[in-house]
Amino acid sequence: MSWQDQLPAVRGKLLKDELLGPFTWFRVGGPADVIFLPEDAEDLAAFLKALDPAVPVTPIGVGSNTLVRDGGVDGVVIRLGKAFAKVESRSDNRIFAGSAVLDAILAREAGKAGIAGLEFYRGVPGSIGGALVMNAGCYGSETKDVLVEAYAVTRSGEQITLSNADLEYSYRKSARAAREQLIFTGALFEGRPDEPSAIEARMAEITERREKTQPIREKTGGSTFKNPPGHSSWKLVDDAGWRGKPFGGAMFSPLHSNFLINTGEATAADLEGLGEAVRADVKSKFGVELEWEIKRIGKPA
Numbered sequence: 697m698s699w700q701d702q703l704p705a706v707r708g709k710l711l712k713d714e715l716l717g718p719f720t721w722f723r724v725g726g727p728a729d730v731i732f733l734p735e736d737a738e739d740l741a742a743f744l745k746a747l748d749p750a751v752p753v754t755p756i757g758v759g760s761n762t763l764v765r766d767g768g769v770d771g772v773v774i775r776l777g778k779a780f781a782k783v784e785s786r787s788d789n790r791i792f793a794g795s796a797v798l799d800a801i802l803a804r805e806a807g808k809a810g811i812a813g814l815e816f817y818r819g820v821p822g823s824i825g826g827a828l829v830m831n832a833g834c835y836g837s838e839t840k841d842v843l844v845e846a847y848a849v850t851r852s853g854e855q856i857t858l859s860n861a862d863l864e865y866s867y868r869k870s871a872r873a874a875r876e877q878l879i880f881t882g883a884l885f886e887g888r889p890d891e892p893s894a895i896e897a898r899m900a901e902i903t904e905r906r907e908k909t910q911p912i913r914e915k916t917g918g919s920t921f922k923n924p925p926g927h928s929s930w931k932l933v934d935d936a937g938w939r940g941k942p943f944g945g946a947m948f949s950p951l952h953s954n955f956l957i958n959t960g961e962a963t964a965a966d967l968e969g970l971g972e973a974v975r976a977d978v979k980s981k982f983g984v985e986l987e988w989e990i991k992r993i994g995k996p997a
Contacts, residue, residue, distance in 0.1 A: 700730060704746035707735040716764040716994075719756060719775060721821070723915050724964045725764025726994060728754075728773040736779045737847075737855060737881045744879075745853025747772065753851060754993055755879045758798070760822035761830070761918050763990050766964045766997035776825065780881055785809035789889055790844060794882040795825030799832065806887060807895035813842055813887030818899040819906045821918045828880045829873050830989075831865045835902065840865040842885045848878040855881075868922050868989055911949040915958035920948070920971060921986040930954035932984055936977045943970035956990070968992060 703710060710732055716725040734740035744753065752771030756762055780796035783805040791811055793802045802824060803817035816837035820827060828846050831839045843860045850856060858878075864871035872878070906912060921929040933939065933953040940950035945962030948970070949955040956967055975986045 699748055699751055702748075703730065704743050706732065706743050707739045708743075709733040716756070716759075716769060716773065720759030720762050720764055720917075721915060722759075722763055722917055722958050722962075722964070722967060724766070724958060724962060724967065726766050726768030726964075726997065728769045728771075730772045732772050732774050733777055734774070734779070737849065740774070740776075740879065740881070741849050741853045741855050743853070744849060744851060749852070753877065753879075755825065756993075757795070757826040758823045761826055761990055763917060763964055763967055763992045765968070765992065765994035767995035769994040774879060776879075776881070780825075782882075785811065786884070788886070790884055790886045792882060792884050793824045795823060795828065795880045797824045798822070799824060799827055802885070803899055806885070807892055807899060810889055810892050810895070811887040812890035812895050812898075813837075814885060815895060815898045815902060819902045821912070824883060825880045828863070828883055829870055829878075830868050830991075831863075831870060832868070838865075842887060844884040844886050846880055846883040848873075848880045850879075851877045909952055911951045911955050911957055914949065914955075915962075916949070916955050917990045919954050919989050920956040921954060921975075922989045924984050924986065927984055928954075929986060932978045932982060932986065933974055936974065936981055938970075938974050938977070943973065946970040948974065963997075964994075965996065 712730055713727045714731050715727050717723050755774045776796045780794035782794045783797055784792045789811050791806050799817040799820040803814050806814040816835050819834045820832050827839050846858050923929050930953045933948055938948045939953040944966030945959050946966040947959050949957050978986050
C-alpha cells in the first residue's frame with residue numbers, strides 16, 4: 697500500500713494526480729501526487745503532524761511566481777484557499793491578512809482603513825504567503841519594511857508566530873522560511889496614518905505605471921530574475937538581445953524584458969529552457985550571474 701492510500705483524515709479536500717498548470721499563472725506543469733486544500737490552519741497543522749515525515753510537502757500559494765515542471769511534483773502540494781483569505785484592520789495602524797489574500801487586495805483594504813505604507817503591494821503579483829516567503833516588494837519598498845509578525849505551520853505540524861527579525865530577511869528571501877519549510881497562514885502589518893484618498897491616489901499611480909510597463913495580462917510569473925548587485929536584470933536580458941525573441945512557446949516580453957511569458961502553447965521545458973539560455977548568454981557576454989526569482993518546482997517530463 698502506497699503513502700497516498702494512507703493519508704491522514706482531513707476536513708478540507710485531497711485531490712490525487714491533479715494537474716498543477718491550472719493552479720499557476722503560467723498555466724503549465726504536470727500533476728501533483730496529492731493536492732491538499734485545508735479547511736483552516738488547524739486542519740493544516742493536524743494533517744502535517746500526522747503525515748509521514750518522509751513525504752515531501754510543497755506550498756504553492758496562488759502560483760504567481762511558480763513554474764511547475766512538466767513531470768509534476770512528488771508528494772503533497774498545499775494550496776490555501778478561502779479560510780486564509782481574510783483581511784482585518786486593527787488599531788494602531790495595523791492590519792491582518794491571511795496568506796491567500798492577494799497582495800493588491802491588502803493594499804486596497806489598508807488604503808480604505810487609512811493605513812499608508814502598504815501601497816507598494818498594489819504592484820506585486822501574487823499573495824501574502826508568497827510575499828512572506830520571498831520578502832516581496834517593488835518601487836523601493838519590501839515586505840520586511842511593514843511586517844510586524846507572521847503566523848506559520850512547520851513541517852511537523854506546529855503552529856508558530858515569528859517576529860520580523862525571526863524571518864532573517866534579505867533581498868527576495870527569508871532564510872528562516874527556506875531552512876524550516878514554513879507554510880505561512882497569515883501576517884500582521886503596520887503602516888502609518890493618512891487620508892484614504894491620498895493613499896488611493898498613490899496606488900492609482902502604481903497601477904498606471906505597472907500597466908504601461910509590465911505584461912500583466914499575459915501568462916507570466918512576474919520578475920524572472922533577481923537584480924544582481926549593481927545591475928538591473930531587465931537591462932542585462934535586453935542588452936543580450938532576448939527581448940521579444942521566441943523560444944518554443946516562450947518569450948521574454950517585448951514590454952518588459954525581465955518578464956518571461958507563455959505566448960500560448962509553451963511547456964514548462966520551453967519556459968525554463970529559455971531562462972537557462974538567457975542566463976548562459978548573459979554570463980558569457982557580461983560576466984554576470986543571473987539568479988532565478990521564479991520558484992521552479994517538480995521534475996522534467
